[in-house]
Amino acid sequence: MKAFVPIxxxxxxxxxxxxxxxxxxxxxxxxxxLMIALAGQGWNILGGYGGQYSFGHAAFxxxxxxxxxxxxxxxxxxxxxxxxxxxxxxxxxxxxxxxLAFRAGLRSSYFALVTLAFAEVLRILAxxxxxxxxxVGILLKLDLGTRSFQFQSRAIFYLVILALVxxxxxxxxxxxxxxxxxxxxxxxxxxxxxxxxxVDAFAVKLGAMIISAAITAAAGCFYVQYFLFIDAGIGYGxxxxxxxxxxxxxxxxGTVFGALLGALVVKSLGEGAKLxxxxxxxxxxxxxxxxLILVIRFAPRGLVGAVTDAYDYLRPAAQKRAVEAAHx
Amino acid sequence: xxxxxxxxxxxxxxxxxxxxxxxxxxxxxxASITALIGPxxxxxxxxxxxxSGFLKPSAGHVRYDGMDVTGExxxxxxxxxxxxxxxxxxxxxGLTVRHNIAVGAHLRHRARDVALQMAEQVGREVGLGExxxxxxxxxxxxxRKRLELARALATEPKVLLLDEVLAGLNPSEIRAIVPxxxxxxxxxxxIVMIEHMMQAAMSLADRVFVLAEGRIIAEGSPAxxxxxxxxxxAYLGHGAAARMRAAYGH
Ligand SMILES: Nc1ncnc2c1ncn2[C@@H]1O[C@H](COP(=O)(O)OP(=O)(O)OP(=O)(O)O)[C@@H](O)[C@H]1O
Ligand SMILES: [Mg+2]
Numbered sequence: 001m002k003a004f005v006p007i008x009x010x011x012x013x014x015x016x017x018x019x020x021x022x023x024x025x026x027x028x029x030x031x032x033x034l035m036i037a038l039a040g041q042g043w044n045i046l047g048g049y050g051g052q053y054s055f056g057h058a059a060f061x062x063x064x065x066x067x068x069x070x071x072x073x074x075x076x077x078x079x080x081x082x083x084x085x086x087x088x089x090x091x092x093x094x095x096x097x098x099x100l101a102f103r104a105g106l107r108s109s110y111f112a113l114v115t116l117a118f119a120e121v122l123r124i125l126a127x128x129x130x131x132x133x134x135x136v137g138i139l140l141k142l143d144l145g146t147r148s149f150q151f152q153s154r155a156i157f158y159l160v161i162l163a164l165v166x167x168x169x170x171x172x173x174x175x176x177x178x179x180x181x182x183x184x185x186x187x188x189x190x191x192x193x194x195x196x197x198x199v200d201a202f203a204v205k206l207g208a209m210i211i212s213a214a215i216t217a218a219a220g221c222f223y224v225q226y227f228l229f230i231d232a233g234i235g236y237g238x239x240x241x242x243x244x245x246x247x248x249x250x251x252x253x254g255t256v257f258g259a260l261l262g263a264l265v266v267k268s269l270g271e272g273a274k275l276x277x278x279x280x281x282x283x284x285x286x287x288x289x290x291x292l293i294l295v296i297r298f299a300p301r302g303l304v305g306a307v308t309d310a311y312d313y314l315r316p317a318a319q320k321r322a323v324e325a326a327h328x
Numbered sequence: 329x330x331x332x333x334x335x336x337x338x339x340x341x342x343x344x345x346x347x348x349x350x351x352x353x354x355x356x357x358x359a360s361i362t363a364l365i366g367p368x369x370x371x372x373x374x375x376x377x378x379x380s381g382f383l384k385p386s387a388g389h390v391r392y393d394g395m396d397v398t399g400e401x402x403x404x405x406x407x408x409x410x411x412x413x414x415x416x417x418x419x420x421x422g423l424t425v426r427h428n429i430a431v432g433a434h435l436r437h438r439a440r441d442v443a444l445q446m447a448e449q450v451g452r453e454v455g456l457g458e459x460x461x462x463x464x465x466x467x468x469x470x471x472r473k474r475l476e477l478a479r480a481l482a483t484e485p486k487v488l489l490l491d492e493v494l495a496g497l498n499p500s501e502i503r504a505i506v507p508x509x510x511x512x513x514x515x516x517x518x519i520v521m522i523e524h525m526m527q528a529a530m531s532l533a534d535r536v537f538v539l540a541e542g543r544i545i546a547e548g549s550p551a552x553x554x555x556x557x558x559x560x561x562a563y564l565g566h567g568a569a570a571r572m573r574a575a576y577g578h
Contacts, residue, residue, distance in 0.1 A: 179434045179443070186431040189420035196380065196414070197483055198406035198435035 003173055007256065011166040018155035027154040031226060033267040034161040035219050039240060040247035040259030041168040042216030047245060048253035049175060050208040051188030053108070056115030057216045057244040059097060059122050060090040062235030064217030065224045069138040070131060079149035083221045090217020091210045093118075098209030102202050107191075116241070123236030137231025140224060149225045157226055164222060165260065168215050172256045175211075184208050185254070216244055246288050250295050252302025261303050266291060331394055332357040333518040334379070334410070334487045339388030340542075341374050348374045350542035351388065356487065356518045361509070363533035363550075364522045367563060370539040372522045373415050376489045379520075380412040381405045392487065406435060411485035413476035415492045415522070419464035425451060426460040428475055432482030446482060454478045454508055469496040474505070481512070488512065490521040494528050502528055530554065538562065 018027065039061055047053045068086035071077035077085070101114045126132040144150045151157050175181035183204045186194035191201050220240075224230050234240075243263075251262025269291060270284045277283065299306035332355035341349040349371040356362040364372050377383040379390055381402040389398045392408060400408075411432075420428045429447035430440075437443045451460050454474045459467065464475060473493050480488060490509070494502050506528060513519050513534075523529035529536070530550040538546040538553055540562035546553050553559055 177440050179438050179440065182427070182431055182434050182440070182443070185423065185427075186420055189422055190418050192382070193414065193418035193420060193479070194431065195382075195402040196406060196412050196418075197432045197479055198403050199431070200401075200403045 003177060004170065007166065007169045007173060010257065010260075011162065011169070014162055015159065018158055024154050027158050029267065029271055031154065031158050031161055033263050034158070034165050034260075035222055035226070036243050036247055036267065037260040037263035038161065038165050038168055038222070039216045039219035039244040040251075040263055041165070041172065042212045042214070042219065043244040044212075044248035044253060044255075044259045045172065045175065045215065046205075046208045046212035048248050048255070048258060049172075049181065049188065050184045050205060050212075052205060052208070053112050053245065054115040054212075054241075055112040055245065056097075056117070056119035056241050057212075058236045058238060058241040059093055059115065059119040060213040060216040061220035061223070061240045061244070062119070062122060062126065062230075062232075062237075063093045064090040064220030065230045065235045066126060066132055066138070066220075068221040068224045069140060069230050073138055073140060074131065078147070079225065080147075083149060083218075083225065086221035086224075087214050087218050090220065091214040093122075093217075094210045094213025095206065097213075098206045102205045102209070116238075119236055119238070119241055123232050126236055127232035132232065135232070137229060137234075140228040142228065150228070161222055161226075164218055168218075169256055169260070171211065171215070176256070180204065180207065188254075242285075242288070246292060248302070250288075250291055250302060252304030255302065255304040258302050258304045265303060333393060334520070335391040336375070336379060337389045337391065339375065339378055339385045339390065341371070341378055341383055342386040347542050349378065349385075352539065352542070352544050353388075354537045354544065354547070356520045358486070358518045359513055359516045360534040361513045361519045361521060361532050363529040363536045364520060364539060365524075365526065365529055365536060365553075366539035371542040372539055373491055375539070376412055376491055376520075376522065380410055380489060406483055406485075409484075409486035410489070411480035411483045411487070412489040413473075413480050413491055413493055415495075417469075417472040417476050419467070419472055419475055421465040422463065424461050424463055425456055425467070425471075425475060425478075428464050429456075429478045429482045432479040435483045447478075450478050450482045454481070455504060470498070470501045473497060477505075477508075485517060487518045487520070490519060492522050492524060494523060494525045506532060 017030065021027065039057065042060065043054060043057050064086035067089040068082040071082040071085055072079055097115060097118050101111055106114055128134055132138065142150070144152050175184070183194065183199045186199055187201050187204050195201050220235065247262035247266060248259040250266055251260065252258030266288060269287050273283055273287055295302060334356040336352060336354045338351045338353055339349055340347060340351050352375055366372055374383065378385045381400050384399050389396055391397065392410060397405060397408065420431065426444060426447050429451050430443040433443040433446040437446060448460060451457055454477050456471065456474050456478055459471060467475060473496060477490070477493055494505065497505065502525065509519065509532060521529065533550055536548065536550050536553040537544055538559050545562055546556045546559045
């Protein structure tokens with residue numbers, strides 16, 4: 001249980017935010033940040049723990065969003081069921097992309113390119129197919145209520161996305177403590193050595209891809225319920241592929257809190273810059289680039305790595321002082 | 329006669345125009361040490377890769393425990409009980425020694441704490457007890473060789489293929505590790521070891537196979553093999569055996 005205490009503390013602290021912060025602008029910012037953290041945590045399972053860098057997690061985000069929207073608007077399915085179906089559909093797309101890419105033995109940049117290609121194909125299909133509303137997209141009917149997963153209050157949406165992020169944090173921690181996780185990390189570190197030790201590298205990567213896709217799809221499902229709109233550029237656009245991979249890379253790949261920390265830092269910097277300079281197109285990408293360069297230069301293991309390094313560096317000094325004080 | 333645990337039958341492996349392994353047959357019984365020796369480029373590592381499933385043979389069969397396991401993928405063979413080490417060590421560089429070994433232990437133990445406990449035990453057995461919490465990339469060559477051995481052992485193998493685990497070790501390190509390998513065979517494991525360290529291989533092995541240019545040129549007890557003129561020639565060049573006989577008057 002001890003291993004889950006940090007998650008409980010962080011989530012509990014974040015859960016108190018709406019109690020003292022009532023600004024809709026700030027809550028909206030936090031909702032979007034947590035949604036990106038969720039998408040990033042999905043990427044982190046496959047990329048961070050498994051070392052398989054996807055450039056196309058939009059494929060899962062968009063699928064989650066579209067399936068949730070289509071089931072509600074075209075088939076009258078309940079929003080919560082739609083949400084669950086969206087996650088499942090994302091997992092299926094993950095299984096298909098992963099099955100094809102890993103079966104073909106694609107690694108590193110080839111894998112990245114194939115995931116990117118899948119997302120692009122889906123984006124083009126979604127922008128022409130009638131069922132996805134083609135170029136117009138899908139607008140969800142406003143229908144406030146718990147049954148329809150639509151809330152007047154931003155605070156409730158905030159708690160919903162926080163709960164989803166909490167689940168994703170717990171999944172990462174469970175992964176770290178499981179045999180599957182040990183195998184996944186082994187595949188990341190050295191695939192041949194892992195196979196020699198009995199690890200079915202294909203199955204492990206595929207499993208990670210499915211979990212990863214499901215989590216990122218959940219972020220897409222949430223997007224639709226929150227903004228009540230989806231189109232091809234949003235759902236399958238490269239923006240979300242980029243945010244999903246940059247937040248854990250900046251925060252710290254293969255760590256429980258990397259994606260969350262990365263999302264908070266990157267999004268805060270983005271908003272801060274917007275306040276100062278106004279809304280310049282592409283500003284967010286410039287900020288990502290700058291932060292990424294700084295992180296790669298000064299904290300190659302991400303912000304979480306930098307924090308633990310600082311802690312390890314300071315701890316012996318603190319212990320020494322304590323010892324000296326005791327003997328002094 | 330008891331069927332040997334591992335039996336290689338007429339295995340060949342071709343790389344383009346090069347026949348790296350040429351119709352090799354050998355067998356390794358349980359609870360014994362079989363040495364595979366031969367000059368550089370003889371095809372020893374390639375043969376290990378075929379046995380452990382990393383390479384498919386161009387011809388021939390690998391039998392394990394009476395079953396034909398030719399062409400099965402490495403992870404399935406590992407599950408069956410065939411473990412290998414890599415001549416070019418392949419540590420999980422970013423993980424600690426303990427976590428490296430635990431990956432092997434997980435093959436037969438799902439629970440994390442059991443695997444970690446076993447990793448510690450195996451680590452101590454091969455002399456890595458002091459280094460368990462060090463990242464693998466900080467180990468010396470000797471440490472990495474031991475780690476290869478420890479990880480393979482943690483899978484609880486029945487056949488253990490050791491590819492030059494003594495190379496790069498100094499004499500005192502070799503003296504330390506040799507009894508550990510001997511003990512494994514006593515425990516019932518069929519050990520096949522590739523060695524360049526002739527002395528160590530000869531003192532350890534129950535039976536020796538000599539590979540040269542992809543073919544088995546000799547097999548027998550260590551004493552028989554060193555007396556074989558063809559073996560001497562494979563190592564020292566054509567005519568060497570005759571020259572030695574002339575020089576030493578045998
Ligand atoms: N993947 C490969 N592709 C092409 N040729 C290869 C490959 N692997 C090995 N070879 C060639 O096959 C031959 C046998 O190589 P192998 O590594 O099996 O020899 P070895 O007996 O292990 O030698 P050493 O004692 O140097 O380790 C060599 O000529 C080598 O160059
Ligand atoms: Mg070799």
